[in-house]
Amino acid sequence: xxxxxxxxxxxxxxxxxxxxxxxxxxxxxxxxxxxxxxxxxxxxxxxxxxxxxxxxxxxxxxxxxxxxxxxxxxxxxxxxxxxxxxxxxxxxxxxxxxxxxxxxxxxxxxxxxxxxxxxxxxxxxxxxxxxxxxxxxxxxxxxxxxxxxxxxxxxxxxxxxxxxxxxxxxxxxxxxxxxxxxxxxxxxxxxxxxxxxxxxxxxxxxxxxxxxxxxxxxxxxxxxxxxxxxxxxxxxxxxxxxxxxxxxxxx
Amino acid sequence: xxxxxxxxxxxxxxxxxxxxxxxxxxxxxxxxxxxxxxxxxxxxxxxxxxxxxxxxxxxxxxxxxxxxxxxxxxxxxxxxxxxxxxxxxxxxxxxxxxxxxxxxxxxxxxxxxxxxxxxxxxxxxxxxxxxxxxxxxxxxxxxxxxxxxxxxxxxxxxxxxxxxxxxxxxxxxxxxxxxxxxxxxxxxxxxxxxxxxxxxxxxxxxxxxxxxxxxxxxxxxxxxxxxxxxxxxxxxxxxxxxxxxxxxxxxxxxxxxxxxxxxxxxxxxxxxxxxxxxxxxxxxxxxxxxxxxxxxxxxxxxxxxxx
Ligand SMILES: Nc1ncnc2c1ncn2[C@@H]1O[C@H](COP(=O)(O)OP(=O)(O)OP(=O)(O)O)[C@@H](O)[C@H]1O
Ligand SMILES: [Mg+2]
Numbered sequence: 001x002x003x004x005x006x007x008x009x010x011x012x013x014x015x016x017x018x019x020x021x022x023x024x025x026x027x028x029x030x031x032x033x034x035x036x037x038x039x040x041x042x043x044x045x046x047x048x049x050x051x052x053x054x055x056x057x058x059x060x061x062x063x064x065x066x067x068x069x070x071x072x073x074x075x076x077x078x079x080x081x082x083x084x085x086x087x088x089x090x091x092x093x094x095x096x097x098x099x100x101x102x103x104x105x106x107x108x109x110x111x112x113x114x115x116x117x118x119x120x121x122x123x124x125x126x127x128x129x130x131x132x133x134x135x136x137x138x139x140x141x142x143x144x145x146x147x148x149x150x151x152x153x154x155x156x157x158x159x160x161x162x163x164x165x166x167x168x169x170x171x172x173x174x175x176x177x178x179x180x181x182x183x184x185x186x187x188x189x190x191x192x193x194x195x196x197x198x199x200x201x202x203x204x205x206x207x208x209x210x211x212x213x214x215x216x217x218x219x220x221x222x223x224x225x226x227x228x229x230x231x232x233x234x235x236x237x238x239x240x241x242x243x244x245x246x247x248x249x250x251x
Numbered sequence: 252x253x254x255x256x257x258x259x260x261x262x263x264x265x266x267x268x269x270x271x272x273x274x275x276x277x278x279x280x281x282x283x284x285x286x287x288x289x290x291x292x293x294x295x296x297x298x299x300x301x302x303x304x305x306x307x308x309x310x311x312x313x314x315x316x317x318x319x320x321x322x323x324x325x326x327x328x329x330x331x332x333x334x335x336x337x338x339x340x341x342x343x344x345x346x347x348x349x350x351x352x353x354x355x356x357x358x359x360x361x362x363x364x365x366x367x368x369x370x371x372x373x374x375x376x377x378x379x380x381x382x383x384x385x386x387x388x389x390x391x392x393x394x395x396x397x398x399x400x401x402x403x404x405x406x407x408x409x410x411x412x413x414x415x416x417x418x419x420x421x422x423x424x425x426x427x428x429x430x431x432x433x434x435x436x437x438x439x440x441x442x443x444x445x446x447x448x449x450x451x452x453x454x455x456x457x458x459x460x461x462x463x464x465x466x467x468x469x470x471x472x473x474x475x476x477x478x479x480x481x482x483x484x485x486x487x488x489x490x491x492x493x494x495x496x497x498x499x500x501x502x503x504x505x506x507x508x509x510x511x512x513x514x515x516x517x518x519x520x521x522x523x524x525x526x527x528x529x530x531x532x533x534x535x536x537x538x539x540x541x542x543x544x545x546x547x548x549x550x551x552x553x554x555x556x557x558x
Contacts, residue, residue: 006355014343085339089400091305092333093356094325250307251266 004099007090011107014077022111026069027118030061034123037183047185048216054127059210060182062119063144066112067177067202070145071152071169073108078156079165087249097244101153101236108149109142116141129213136221137212140228144205147232148173153239157248176202186218201231254317256281256408256439257302262311264297264463271297273463274311279456281316281407284434285441286454286471290553293460295443296336299412303333316407329357332406336413336443338393340385346372346396347381350403357404364403371399374429376422391418398426402433409433410441415449427453451545459552466552471545478543479551483512483521488534495531498524508536 015022038054047056081087090100123129131137151173159165180202186194197203208224211217217224243249257279264272272294279285289295300306302313304324313320318327341349350368354360372378375395380388385396398414411430415423431453434440444450450457450471457474459467467474482503491505501519504511512524525535543551 002358002360003356006352009355010352017343081341084342085337086341088305088335088339089341089353090356092303092328093353094328094358095356096325246307250305 003093003095004103007095007099007103008106011073011077011103012110015073015107015111022069022073023114023118026065026115027122030065030115030119031122033061034058034126047188048210048214051214051216052127055129055214056185056210057183058120058123058127058129059213060180060206062116063140063206063209064177064180064182065115065119066141066145067148067205068173069115070108070112070148071155071173073111074104074149074152075156075159075165075169076152077104077107078153079159079162082156082160082249083162091249097240100243101150101240104153105146105149105236108152109145112145112148113141131213132215133212133221135212136208136225139225140205140209140212143225143228143232144202144209147201147205147228147235150232150235150239154235154242157239157242160248176200180206181218182206201227204228204231253281255279255314256283256316257441258312258314258317259298259302260312262298262301262313263309264294264301264306265309271463272301272308275460275463275465277458277465277468279439279441281439282434282437283439284453284455285439286450286457287441287443287460288447288450288457288549289460289466292462293553294463295460296412298460299333299410299441299443302410303331304328329404330407332401332404332409334398334401334409334411334414336416338390338397338417340388340393340396342384342386345382345384346377346388346399349385349396350399353400354403359404367405368399368403371402374425375399376425391422394418395422395426406438408439408441410443412443413445414442415444415446447544447546447549457545459549461553467548474548475543475545477552478548479516480513480543480547481516482541482543483514483524484539484541485510485512485525485528485535486537487528488536489532491533495527497527514540 034054034057037057041053044053046052078087120129155165155168159168179197180200181197186197186203186207189197204219204224204227207217207219208221208228211221211224255278257277259275259277262272262275275298287295287298297306301308302315302320304320304327307321315327316330318330320327344352350371354364354368372381375398377392377395377399380392385393388396394414394417401409415426418426427449430440442450442454454471456470458465486509488508490508491510494502494505494510498512501512501514502510503513514521521540528535
């Protein structure tokens with residue numbers, strides 16, 4: 001227990017010591033999106049009934065930032081310490097596979113939640129975003145960023161160089177997070193794209209998260225939650241198996 | 252009979268098609284000061300990494316104090332402290348933070364553990380650097396932190412992979428005093444070094460690894476006795492000109508009035524050699540003999556060196 005707490009605390013410190021880059025920067029980025037897109041699409045008809053476009057954007061941007069930051073946190077921590085070599089201090093310790101996993105995912109979730117909170121706090125100065133179902137918000141927030149934190153562990157372990165990790169980020173995480181209905185509703189897409197979008201697990205994170213705010217969504221929130229939890233479980237199982245086997249960690 | 256500190260059975264390691272360890276069998280008893288020597292690339296660090304769980308063996312088993320390093324890794328790692336060969340560090344933290352975090356990984360906290368960490372800082376002369384960020388330390392100081400990190404959990408078995416590479420003379424001396432103290436207090440010590448005088452001075456038993464195989468495993472005294480050569484230095488009244496034909500293949504060095512010869516124990520006789528020199532017209536003024544040191548035994552065993 002002390003072992004897990006120490007690693008978790010160390011991972012928190014790691015991003016806390018560079019708060020500007022790990023929390024503030026993503027908040028500013030999300031707000032820039034908000035400003036640009038709300039300016040561009042001003043006067044457009046509401047996407048969800050009774051929800052203005054700017055308000056509609058806020059949850060999606062929050063979840064997108066959570067997704068990207070949760071992934072970035074665990075993956076960059078792992079690859080940095082792998083390349084610097086200081087990962088051995090963790091590998092030499094008696095920490096269990098589960099403690100290792102939980103500490104990295106836990107820190108990723110905390111960072112993601114802080115970024116989301118930051119975006120929300122600034123956004124509500126300009127636009128009203130109600131919170132209808134806080135429990136859903138929390139569940140989608142935790143399982144969504146947990147899944148991406150676990151995916152970050154997989155990518156961090158698999159990558160042997162920084163450019164491999166950047167590839168993973170640019171060709172997997174970024175496209176999936178952008179094409180997950182942050183800027184539009186599923187209903188506004190042509191049927192083919194609707195079907196394709198439904199294969200993207202990140203879509204359910206954003207749709208369900210949005211439900212938590214407005215109480216309206218494209219997909220039933222319980223179905224979305226089930227899909228997100230199943231996705232999180234599958235990614236976690238893969239990450240745990242990799243850590244347990246020592247894949248690319250203990251060659 | 253207490254449980255051996257280290258038990259290694261049939262250990263093999265392949266890196267792809269490269270065969271690095273060819274079936275190592277080795278046992279280190281509890282409380283030993285053990286030397287693991289061998290030329291670059293012999294497989295010393297690979298062997299240590301397997302014991303530490305940093306590398307998985309391709310075949311065979313290893314146990315630390317009876318705990319299998321794979322199936323019972325939590326116990327084996329708690330009883331083992333490893334100082335890695337490469338200097339690595341976490342640039343986010345200060346020395347004191349690093350040690351506290353490392354102890355935390357082992358589930359340790361509280362004032363008693365903190366006192367031990369302060370003791371480590373003092374013994375390794377790191378007190379005035381304790382709150383300095385790791386990035387700001389010199390190479391030798393980073394290595395001291397590595398040693399402290401390996402000891403935060405007071406491991407029963409301590410393995411040091413070239414701990415004195417790049418460490419200044421003063422610290423080297425105080426480091427050995429400290430390691431000797433740990434040994435006296437009952438810790439098992441395994442040391443890897445290329446400074447053979449260190450191994451000769453400290454270790455009770457020594458294994459010499461050569462291309463992934465144990466080339467020799469014996470007590471230090473027995474290893475030294477194995478040396479087949481000793482050195483004979485003869486000083487003559489006349490300056491050394493041409494060395495007599497019969498002695499040419501034994502000559503190591505000729506300087507002024509001195510000739511240094513390498514003798515094969517049990518084959519060459521000193522009186523015979525002196526007689527040869529006398530016949531050649533030299534007057535013998537002085538002579539000294541020198542037994543082989545560990546370095547010579549090492550070279551003979553690892554290179555099959557002769558004369
Ligand atoms: N990760 C790896 N991948 C491939 N080959 C490796 C790897 N690690 C070590 N080797 C090879 O294994 C052999 C043994 O290396 P090892 O580091 O164990 O030697 P060593 O005895 O510690 O040498 P040194 O005295 O230089 O530290 C070397 O030939 C090395 O090239
Ligand atoms: Mg080595």
